[in-house]
Amino acid sequence: MELYILLIFMICAAIVAIEVKDLLSSVIAVGAVGFALCLAFLILKAPDLAITQLVVEILCLIILIRATINKDLPLVIEGRWIFNTFSTLGFIAVFLLFSWLALKELPGFGEPIMAVVKKYLQEGVSKTGSVNIVTAVILDFRAYDTLGEATVLFTAVIGIMAILRRPGRKK
Amino acid sequence: MLFCVGLYGVLRKRNIIKMIVGLGIMEYAMNLFFVLLGYRFHGRAPIDAKYQDILNMVDPLPQALVLTSIVIGLAVTALIISIAIRIYEKYGTFDITKIKKLKG
Amino acid sequence: MRQIEAFEGTHEIASGASRPRNDIYMIDNPKTGMTLIVKTITRLTVGLIMLFGIYIILHGHLSPGGGFAGGVIVALSFVHLMLAFGKDVAAARISKNMASNLESIGAMMFLFVALLGFLGGSFFLNVLNKGNPFNLFSAGTILLSNISIGIKVGVGLFAIFLALVILEKSSKKEL
Numbered sequence: 001m002e003l004y005i006l007l008i009f010m011i012c013a014a015i016v017a018i019e020v021k022d023l024l025s026s027v028i029a030v031g032a033v034g035f036a037l038c039l040a041f042l043i044l045k046a047p048d049l050a051i052t053q054l055v056v057e058i059l060c061l062i063i064l065i066r067a068t069i070n071k072d073l074p075l076v077i078e079g080r081w082i083f084n085t086f087s088t089l090g091f092i093a094v095f096l097l098f099s100w101l102a103l104k105e106l107p108g109f110g111e112p113i114m115a116v117v118k119k120y121l122q123e124g125v126s127k128t129g130s131v132n133i134v135t136a137v138i139l140d141f142r143a144y145d146t147l148g149e150a151t152v153l154f155t156a157v158i159g160i161m162a163i164l165r166r167p168g169r170k171k
Numbered sequence: 172m173l174f175c176v177g178l179y180g181v182l183r184k185r186n187i188i189k190m191i192v193g194l195g196i197m198e199y200a201m202n203l204f205f206v207l208l209g210y211r212f213h214g215r216a217p218i219d220a221k222y223q224d225i226l227n228m229v230d231p232l233p234q235a236l237v238l239t240s241i242v243i244g245l246a247v248t249a250l251i252i253s254i255a256i257r258i259y260e261k262y263g264t265f266d267i268t269k270i271k272k273l274k275g
Numbered sequence: 276m277r278q279i280e281a282f283e284g285t286h287e288i289a290s291g292a293s294r295p296r297n298d299i300y301m302i303d304n305p306k307t308g309m310t311l312i313v314k315t316i317t318r319l320t321v322g323l324i325m326l327f328g329i330y331i332i333l334h335g336h337l338s339p340g341g342g343f344a345g346g347v348i349v350a351l352s353f354v355h356l357m358l359a360f361g362k363d364v365a366a367a368r369i370s371k372n373m374a375s376n377l378e379s380i381g382a383m384m385f386l387f388v389a390l391l392g393f394l395g396g397s398f399f400l401n402v403l404n405k406g407n408p409f410n411l412f413s414a415g416t417i418l419l420s421n422i423s424i425g426i427k428v429g430v431g432l433f434a435i436f437l438a439l440v441i442l443e444k445s446s447k448k449e450l
Contacts, residue, residue: 014196030192037199044206046234047339049241051331053202055347056245059432060195062354066439067252120231135341137235139417146420147385149239150427154382156246157431161375163253164438242343242428249435256439 002043010036023068031061048134191251198244205233205240317359324352332425335417342421346428353433357440375434381427385420 010033017029034057041050138146332345
């Protein structure tokens with residue numbers, strides 16, 4: 001029941017974030033969407049995700065504000081506006097149709113099929129010795145994924161340092 | 172549903188910052204969808220305690236994947252923002268219909 | 276400098292009115308950083324934030340958290356220090372070269388812990404001893420993995436923030 005209220009709030013905040021003409025307000029609306037997502041994670045009983053989503057949301061807001069401060073927004077609506085709107089709506093309608101057809105195959109909400117995880121849950125504590133099952137999964141059973149993610153973060157840091165470097169003498 | 176709002180934002184709006192916001196909303200929607208897949212009614216959080224049974228837990232496998240995905244999403248957003256800052260310095264505006272020159 | 280001052284301006288409006296400032300220490304220069312309220316609160320709570328982040332990293336296998344969330348919290352403590360005191364004070368402590376060196380050390384430590392599993396058998400095997408659960412040292416290699424990932428994530432995100440701030444100072448001089 002609370003999940004539906006949170007979902008409606010998230011949809012409204014997302015629509016506000018996109019439609020508003022001011023840049024600072026839309027960044028704050030994205031912050032509201034992220035915070036509601038953290039509450040949704042708490043309701044769905046995933047405490048690791050809630051902590052991580054909260055702090056990552058704070059950093060994302062800091063970076064977004066850094067980019068949008070003092071930058072104006074000249075809004076120009078050019079021609080071909082009707083064609084653009086209709087083609088976008090048509091694309092979204094096709095996407096919705098295919099996703100509805102695909103989502104009927106999933107099991108019902110609230111009864112997951114835990115074919116692989118049953119084995120992880122039963123011998124998780126005895127084989128790894130860690131009480132937190134999520135940490136045991138990402139650091140012992142599936143440690144390759146964590147290595148891949150460390151590589152992605154490393155690449156991102158190197159990329160940002162390379163893009164935002166002053167090229168010495170600009171003419 | 173959130174995914175559609177994000178998709179509309181990416182396709183439709185012409186300001187680059189709005190496109191980044193739409194991308195961020197799409198990413199939030201996908202993470203939520205993944206966690207919703209593994210929910211069990213009146214389940215328990217996937218942390219073992221001394222006196223509770225095991226087989227009543229929520230699915231911990233999508234949670235592990237989404238944990239990785241949240242941090243990767245932050246890295247991708249930071250990269251795109253830095254590219255946007257560079258574009259603003261070079262062209263002076265954020266409107267993508269004015270950014271047409273590919274050389275110089 | 277105009278952009279940093281405008282950035283501080285929004286935070287100043289958000290954090291209350293400004294009060295008369297006194298220069299006791301050298302850090303309390305009224306030209307850099309934010310108002311006195313923010314500086315006092317930062318001085319009190321930055322140590323607590325870093326301690327909280329280290330706690331979440333170390334207890335990753337007993338309670339929710341793990342390496343990623345704890346690493347991001349440690350990075351947030353550095354960013355808080357830099358936001359409140361102006362960029363010169365924080366950049367003097369951890370320069371850009373040292374930040375990138377620390378991050379590479381963190382990544383290599385993770386690989387080292389992974390290769391340690393070669394002694395046991397396959398690639399990532401959990402070879403250190405496991406005591407009884409609910410203790411701190413009871414989870415084998417998971418503890419070392421958490422610490423190395425925490426260092427890597429924390430310092431990496433702080434390096435990203437340094438790159439963002441140092442750029443705009445030099446960019447406003449050119450335009």
